[in-house]
Amino acid sequence: MASTSYAQNDGAAQQPAASADSFIDIIFSGGIVGFLIVSLLVLLSIAGMALAVEHLLTIRRKNLIPDELVAGLTESLAQGQVGHAVQKCESYPSALGAMTSAALAEVEAGWPAMEKAMEEEAAEQAGRLFRKIEYLSLLGNIAPMVGLLGTVVGMILAFREVADTQGAARAGQLASGIYQALVTTVGGLLIAIPSLAAYAVFRNRVDGLMAETVSTTRRLLVPVKKILLKRQNNQPGQST
Template sequence: MSGIGEIIFSGGWIGLAILLLLFALSVSAAYLVFDQIMTLRHNEILPEGVSDAVRQALLTGRIPEADAACRRSPSVLSFVLLNGIAEMDFGWREVEKAVEDGLADQSARLMRKIEYLSVIGNIAPMVGLLGTVTGMIFAFQQVAGSQGAAGAGDLAEGIYQALVTTVGGLIVAIPSLAAYAVFRNRVDTLIAEAAYQAQHALAPIKRRQGRPAKPGSASPPRTVTPQQVVASPPTKPVKSVKPPPAPPAAKRPGNPPPPPREPS
């Protein structure tokens, strides 16, 4: 313990403050890693049996039962399926859009905490670099104060602070960035599987809407009742228009007719 205490307090108050900040970042990273291990379990994201239960209910037209199956097991998959079921009356395109929106929303929700691991992994080396810079400033200050006659003992404290904080920053940053990469790939895999299961569960909606109409389902011919005939206004008779008489034919020129004979 004495060796660890020497390392912690060797950099003075500035080094101690930087190490405490790195310790806080490491505790936060450890909490986030444990939280994501519990959150990104397969059964938490994709409960077993929900997809099949919803599909069977939709095949038989039992929409309330499909809705209840989703609500019994709250999860990412259930949220996405509920979005699709809510839009089934507006056509398959709206169902697909609702599923895509639900997947995007849940993916962003899962990535929100994982992004903090990336932030910690990027900040920790900068904090360690801050300790490195302050340590080197302290070391060169000793050299300047002694007018170039500073010995190794005078420079040791500043160099010690510079190295300790740098190592501390790397110790925090490397596991944080590694955990971020692993959890991000895990989220991508689970979201892709959720999309596949949602398409499989909601396929009966597409099949039902794409089914052609049966020959016997055509609407019957419209019949006119006597009441509708009485209620209809009478139609006016159409007067027939006689064609105009043809003009008399012109007489052709020729011999004049013979005169009438006188009675004998």
Template sequence: MKSGHRWLIFLAAAIVLCGATGVLAMQPPDGANVVVNEVPDRSLDLREMLRAGGAVGYLIVMLSLVMVALIADHVMNIRRSTLMPPGLAEEVHRCLAERNFDEAKKRCREHTSFLARVLHAGLDEIGVGYNAVEKAMEDAAAEQMARLYRRIEYLSVIGTIAPMLGLMGTVWGMIQAFLEFELKANPQVSELAPGIYRALITTLLGLGVAVPSLSAFAIFRNRIDELVAEATLLAEHVFADYRRALQMRKKSRERTSPE
């Protein structure tokens, strides 16, 4: 099984585990005494949770949809075959060996990928020397890596905002519950419970979005670090023969030059 498939399975398992944990947390313990005739079943369904969450709950649900779309997009784009198209390094290496630099640039322009942009930056400095080529590739790799980080940064933002929105909804719901409790003539403590549990729904929704969002952000960040390092090393290997050829010509000129 490929490593890319393994971490996708791990992400799906983590999301399922978080959902299962949330469901189990809402179930009563085995030893709890439940009076069937006096206490009705209060298990929560999604419709009731959304109704209790109010406007803040719907906003958190919208964030969850954005999160799912972002994860799907990153799964398709942050992978080895997308950042490093198969055969591109071999084609550019062959063109360099034939000193057909225009053809090498054309091959890079045909692929809008991380490796293609790094190689194209190096090819633009091909007549200046290898030091300039290496510096151009390092700058291009740093720029492309920053762009990849900015794309996944939205998952971190969602993972930070969602629980804050949930907390805000909970605080507002608690205020409403206590205000309603205060207006009653002879209030009972049990009358306060419905308002409190409804207020806590938004916190549950916020955490339900934050956990998979931050988990996906960490996985994609590590994935980017791994693929960027691999692509940068591959780009250096593409220019390895060109660098050796320059060094040999330089040594040959030094031997033949008069003292």
């Protein structure tokens, strides 16, 4: 009885190691194809995390609408110093600086031309940011496809086992392929769901920040707009 108890204890002690080995064996049971699928899922997860962190650090209000630039433009444009305002925009590369600089470049053509230039630059800046976050959406769409590929490979392995045993395969023999199919499917979904959620969050952030940038640019250009409209209204009387 004692020897039987010791044997049972030894078997229980060895069971976790066997489970760990079987897990690794199952993950790579698909051969080179299974290894490539798992490696691709790992790379996609790393890429998704890197993109999310990079977007958190770059798509921020202080990067698109620097407070120092707002203060400098407010002072320069209030005094009518257009050239100094353009230099300020060049000193602080940002969406606000690009839009304000584009508008001031058309100051001689009048306010309608300035407004059109500002809107075109705003569209370009928004498009650049949307293209930047589009990679998260791409990851969210690719990851389930990679997981589905792993599912198909796992089912092929399971049915191959059935074919090799002429239908006499036991559940344990089929478990390897089915387990791999489920693991890769879950892996793909675990990458896709956070990626798509992060894409939605950053898309809304870009929308909000670009709307605020346009509003801030219009507010900063109010002194210039008043001067140009006043000059335009006085021109008919002067020519007469």
